[in-house]
Amino acid sequence: MNDAFELTPRDWKDWALFLDIDGTLLDLAPTPDAVLVPSTLPAVLNGLSRRLSGALALISGRELAAIERLFPEMRDAAGAHGAQWRLNGRGMDGIDGWPRSLADEVAARAAAIAGVLVERKACSLSLHYRDNLPLADTIHALAEDVVRRSPHPLRLLHGKAVVELIPDAAGKGRAIERFMAEPAYRGRIPVFVGDDVTDEEGFASVNRLGGISIHVGGGRPTAARFHLSDPETVRRWLARLNDLPRGA
Template sequence: MAPTPDEVSVEDGLQAVLQKMAEETDGAIAIVSGRSIEFIDRLLPGHHLTVAGLHGAEIRSHGSTEIFAGDASSAFNKAREKTRHSAKMIADLVFEDKGRAFAVHYRQTPHQEHLVRRLMSDASQIAGPEFELQAGKFVIELKPSASNKGTAIETLMSTEPFKGKRPIAAGDDHTDEAMFSTVNRLHGVSIRIGSPTEDFKTNAMLVAESPQLFRKWIRKLVE
């Protein structure tokens, strides 16, 4: 977990492992993320994986991208710029513009959570019902209301090369819970990365205690 969104990096060798898994499953490996496809492409340069970005608001498979949320409305743009300006006025808050979504991160100042929630609630009121709030780890996001990681899984599983296969999904964020619920309903396997706490229970069937343990496991799958 990086201090800011722009500081996120991928462990050496992980991209090659994912690419190998894709080759061995006829391409049925996807990255499902709250980040944009453009961001994932910067994170994994030259990759050929299917990507569902912005919680499924955009999906790219077989080299073509489908957009499931239209262009930002004037109300959304107003909410974004107002929030951007407000976040800049508060020390250590990080504003992230994702195009059809935006987020405020408060990892460096967790005591400001209440203020961030109020800020984003105001943004939601301005943007209107086509957008909704999504809380994650030290972040609150305003995203298209019709999209979440569960709907992304449903879309992927209805198309090749995923159609007819049993889904296996893993994630470490609160936003992954919708994905876990969908995977469970589709008789797949859901894996929470990181142990749940008393304050947060997971929908996942299994738990990998740490990202390191999970990465070690997927490496063994392709050895």
């Protein structure tokens, strides 16, 4: 992979920029609620959105409501891995949430395992085990059993010390493709920055569309063609783009 920090910015004003949040824009934290948004980051994102004529969206496993709490001024976002979708500040048709009874069952089974944090969302459910990494096989087996027995089509996303159950129709790649059909994004070069296994579908979609895929971190195979070392480097790279002279 090439270092994305060295990407020649000649054509960057023609980009459509898609950014994952946790582990990409923000440093990972012990729990989802413990992440911190650097004070300068919102202004950088808002500046880039203006310079890209609005073609900037956050693409996250977080729900839209959680994204809005972190970045209240961001108008375009896909939440819950694309199951929720917002354009120009308005919520758009997404994927129906899955039954409460199924979420109750998964939460009850996971609650019996010490060291698991259950994060319930409108359209998905996450099982975090960062505080007890040896639980990985147990959590994966539980989640795979739920998918096998569910009457509703589900699939698993295996992330960093987390397993997420999402509707089968959701996915970050599909969310990016949906944005690329919208007027503000159409005809631009898609650029997606992400860090986790859950972002690989997005990398594949961007590669297929002739765009730029950027993986944050290291230590595993990825479909991404460029690399940035950590969220701090991502933030410096975005600030560098935002600081380029208007004619650059």
